[in-house]
Amino acid sequence: MLLALLLYTGATTADGSHGAGAAAPAPMEFVPPAPGSYELQRIMHAADGRVLDTDGKPHALSRYTGGKVTLLSFIYSSCADPGGCPYAYMVFHQLQSRLERNPRLAGQVRLVSLSFDPVRDTPEALALYAGDSARAGRPVEWAFLTTTSVKDLLPILDGFGQDLFLDVDPASGKHLGTYSHVLKVFLIDRSRTVREVYTTAFLMPDMVYNDIVTLLLEAGP
Numbered sequence: 526m527l528l529a530l531l532l533y534t535g536a537t538t539a540d541g542s543h544g545a546g547a548a549a550p551a552p553m554e555f556v557p558p559a560p561g562s563y564e565l566q567r568i569m570h571a572a573d574g575r576v577l578d579t580d581g582k583p584h585a586l587s588r589y590t591g592g593k594v595t596l597l598s599f600i601y602s603s604c605a606d607p608g609g610c611p612y613a614y615m616v617f618h619q620l621q622s623r624l625e626r627n628p629r630l631a632g633q634v635r636l637v638s639l640s641f642d643p644v645r646d647t648p649e650a651l652a653l654y655a656g657d658s659a660r661a662g663r664p665v666e667w668a669f670l671t672t673t674s675v676k677d678l679l680p681i682l683d684g685f686g687q688d689l690f691l692d693v694d695p696a697s698g699k700h701l702g703t704y705s706h707v708l709k710v711f712l713i714d715r716s717r718t719v720r721e722v723y724t725t726a727f728l729m730p731d732m733v734y735n736d737i738v739t740l741l742l743e744a745g746p
Contacts, residue, residue: 561738561743564739567718567719568718568719568722569718569719570719571587571590571595572586572680572684572685573681574586574672574677574678574681574684575677576639576671576677576681577648577672577673578668579652579659583673584670586670589635589637589668590717591715591716593635593666594633594635594713594714594715595634596620596634596635596636596637596713596737597636597639597710597711598710599638599682599687600641601640601642601646602642602651603642603645609708612725612728613728616728617638617667620665624664624665625663625664634665634741635666636665636666637667638668638669643674643675648671651669651670652669655667685719686709708724708728710722710723711723712733712736712737714744715744
């Protein structure tokens, strides 16, 4: 399967991808259904690959997508688009705090942020980006991951169907150091099956929280 890692010469795209200058999504007036009152479909098996944690230790990505209900997003730490990576970070932060207020959910949910940018997002850089969110021993784990190279990253992006566009200067053809992408966040069950894919318009903390609890109720104690 061929991954579309493409050159892009604009700041925003008509298909909803994120580039410099895009606005943060407007709040939606929507009350999600109660947890456990609906079923999430099985979409695909979560892709695997080789990743590095913030200590620089190598792992299989499957180490972070099985055994717990997992919410995974692709990000890069230098992203300045308010409707892209910073928005996903904010939603994850809200969810981590809310999930940790429910002792029954301790140890059952994991958050994962995986970098698009292995050159600049080294393990050391991601450790600074993560801050206290990735502190060991938190009831809800939040892992910040990168890869050793683009070569290791591409099969993971391909497996999840996550396209990535390199922003380039149209005059010189040089990479500007930024990326454009359709923000996708993947909800993965304990058996490593993707059960929901959220784009910006549907990445609402209340909805995602109810979906997480729905999967936990489905799996049982």
